Amino acid sequence: MHLMTAMEEGADGVFVAGCLEGDCHYQAGNLRAKKRVAYVREILDKIGVGGERVAMYNLSAGQGPRFAEIAREMTEKIRALGPSPIRIAKRKAAGRPTTEEAA
Amino acid sequence: MIIAKPKPIEEIIDLVKDLKSVLVAGCDGCVTVCEAGGMKEAQVLASALRMYFRQQGKDTKVEETSLTRQCDRPYIAQLDDKIEKYDAVVSLACGAGVQFLAERFTKKPIFPGVNTCFIGVTEEKGEWTERCQACGDCILATTGGICPIARCSKRMSNGPCGGSSSGKCEISKETACGWHLIYERLKELGQLDRFEKPNDPKNWATSRDGGPRKIIKEVSQA
Amino acid sequence: MSTNNTSKTPSKLQKIMDAGDFGVTSECGPPRGADGKIVEEKANLIGDYVDAINVTDNQTAVVRLSSLAACIRIKQMGYEPILQMVTRDRNRIGMQADILGAASFGIHNMLCLTGDHQSFGDHPNAANVFDLDSTQLIQTVKMMRDEKKLLSGFEMKVAPEMFIGCAANPFADPFEIRVSRLAKKIAAGAQFIQTQCIYNMDKFKEWMKGVVDRGLHEKAHIMAGMTPMKSLGMAKYMKNKVPGMDVPESVIERMAGVPKDKQAEEGIKMCIEQIQELKEVEGVRGFHIMAIEWEEKVPEIVKGSGLYPRPKID
DSSP states (O other), X not given: OHHHHHHHHTOSOEEEEEOOTTOOTTSXXXXXXXXXXXXXXXXXXXXXXXGGGEEEEEOOTTOHHHHHXXXXXXXXXXXXXXXXXXXXXXXXXXXXXXXXXXX | OEEEEEOOHHHHHHHHTTOSEEEEEXXXXXXXXXXXXXXXXXXHHHHHHHHHHHHXXXXXXXXXXXXXXXXXXXXXXXXXXXXXXOSEEEEOSOHHXXXXXXXXXXXXXXXXXXXXXXXXXXXXXXXXXXXXOOOSSOOGGGTTTOOHHHHSTTOOSSOOOTTOBTXXXXXXXXXXXXXXXXHHHHHHHTOGGGXXXXXXXXXXXXXXXXXXXXXXXXXXXX | OOOOOOOOOSOHHHHHHHTTOOEEEEEEOOOSSSOHHHHHHHHHHHGGGOSEEEEOSSGGGOOOSOHHHHHHHHHHTTOOEEEEEESSSOOHHHHHXXXXXXXXXXXXXXXXXXXXXXXXXXXXXXXXXXSSOHHHHHHHHHHHHHSOBOTTXXXXXXXXXXEEEEEEOTTSSOGGGHHHHHHHHHHHTOOEEEEEXXXXXXXXXXXXXXXXXXXXXGTSEEEEEEOOOXXXXXXXXXXXXXXXXXXXXXXXXXXXXXXGGGHXXXXXXXXXXXXXXXHTSTTEEEEEEOOTTOGGGHHHHHHHTTOOSOOOOO
């Protein structure tokens, strides 16, 4: 539901960071999260928002540089996809232009 | 309990796409246990529908709720004062619940949001299997507690058939042969003599074949 | 319901096997259309080489010209039909009606089957019936014949006189109850048994031993099912894709050991050898030759096995 709410509010993308597989403190929490991310991606694809806006990455708490790398990667990916159709629709409904239109 | 499966979202969207206001009504009973139509599922569906409408440039209102059960009047009565503001309700209850809502709110379209599938049990989290066909004349005492009507693909009374192979049904390697299971169980119980005597044709009049059923318990009536 | 299995009927097949001779039957698969001539052609190919002709009933749940209609045609041609009836497609009302219909045309043999599940056929979305199973169908026919009553208790003025048969699969699981299942069908009234086609001779003999040990071979006539292999491809298909079929590696190897154009001949040879071997097995009272879409080979197999000419019954 957290993923759905974030996208519904207008987030352009969401990334879920989980521990490396096999290293979960809660044993299988990261595996369950993986399935839930996949499930939400499918729903987002079906309603036309695009499942690729939600992604899951695995890394350990000690992997600072990797975290930064993922953040950059995800940002690039979402930037390439453009604003989420939900955000565009919300702004249209409120009568405000998107940053692209303003530019 | 009753086991259901969520309908594909495309099917639900098709039902509500032209409406202005929709209520997604979950049920805290069976469909919550089999993770098809409880509050969690109602919330996810409502959110997805809101995003869909937003994308389409429509301002359709989608709200969600979950009732204790949809098969008892006092619970569905809780919707009485809210129902007017919606064009339709997508009920995630089993077929019985959907129908009960439709009977009460005759002027509102009530749509099913799940496919009601069978009476079954939880094998493990995320997996449910069929156990009972509600034939109305239970013979489990004679088959070691395993039902040939629900678990034999041909509902045989004198199984297994010649297609039983390695304990699996001829229709699929994923399906256990119900009669193989009965055989193993009767062996454990020392009741293999039950296999020798032919079982007479079943009276199907107590099942769906006899028509829609009703039960009255007089001592319970007002 | 009484347990007398010796009821006499006008069935030629029954007379032959009761007299102690080997019975020989084969089958005709009706066409997937309304052309009755195909039934005639097939019947003519095999009619003089067998005592009775089975007509399959929507075999593997694939719609074909009905068994009852084909049996009537075969009867009118002067041959003896065996009406196969599955419980998958009709309820007890429909089945009893068809039994009366068959009897009204002088059809005196019936094979009672449960039937392959409809998911195998070309109408997998159909509802199935399975009001009765094969054992209960046997009970039903027996009651109609011996007590002259329908299942409901209604007394008929003219009752069907059916020689009752059923199928047995010595190769299905669990093996331990396969003899017990046969005993149950015989207790229900089965008088002749046609087995699933045999390739695993050892397993069949093991099953026969169990059957003979219980004296079942004296209560009902066991007919060994035989299907000649047409090719290596067919052998592999039977081994891997057909439920309840047991094809040992040795059979595959034998077929693979001959060049493609000689495989059919080898298959016929193997079939004849098996029949000759089974003639010596205690309890085997006949042969049911299923040469599916290969009916023209039946005369060769019957002759090669020393089973021709067939006994003449008045």
